[in-house]
Amino acid sequence: MLNLRSPLGLLTKFSAQSSQRLIHSSAIRANQSGSLFGDITQVTESPKQKGDFSDSLQTVNEKFDINKVTIENDEKLQQYIGHKPTSAVDKLLTPLKKQLYQLNVNQNGFFKNNQIVTMDGEQYKLKLTQEEIDVLEPSLYVKSYRIKGSVKKATVFLRFIRNMNVKQAITQGQFHSKKIGREVSKLLSDSLKTAPELKLNPDQLYISQIWSGSDGTFVKRVDPKGRGRTGIIHHPYIHVRVILKTPVTLKRLAWEREQKEELRKPRVQLHDEKLRFKVEGHYKW
Incomplete structure (x- = not known):
């Protein structure tokens, strides 16, 4: 070779x-x-594909229309973003349970557990656990992106707005001294835009649950000090999660408190037990 x-x-x-x-x-x-x-x-x-989005950008003579591709007609973007908001009743319940649940809600204004419902001349009773009832009730779950702050400082404000009306909480966050207040008010304002898609009234929503947690590792930075010493500054990041609910939940909770009060035994000072001490014939003041 x-x-x-x-x-x-x-x-x-x-x-x-x-x-x-x-x-x-x-x-x-x-x-x-x-x-x-x-x-x-x-x-x-x-050969170039007809109707390619990249071709319309590269052509010089043809003017590009910015309204050609939107969030609604872009299928790949919709797959990346996820599905549209749907209610838990349509997503989790079978057709028969869905009919019984809606009949119970229409009859009582909210879901009453172990209540008899008549459908097509037959009686049915739907029994759900407490977790299932909380999930199926009209609610809106909102989560934030990374927020610079600490969980300890955020919890002070989150406890303050818990069980408060959403619009009232937005006002409190805009004028609060903590920086987390403005971030939470932006998050709640965006959630009110999604409420009409789930057929929820934004004026009646209230904060049922709100909490924060650490979001990833802390960002570290060198802190120079005197005499050649250095330290490390930790920049924490957190996230905020919110569950918004409607007055339907408040009606159910009030009804459950009444039922619990009716089933409670009468309070007596002396229980129906034998006395373990000697009873004397006179009082000792």
């Missing part, structure tokens, strides 16, 4: 019997198509 040097690089000659064709750089200059093998290979341009 013999190696020969050419202007295009290293060529290998295997034997004297095999036919060899030397390639020169002058052939490439003469070839207008730019192909390495001359007229043997024809360069064809790949």
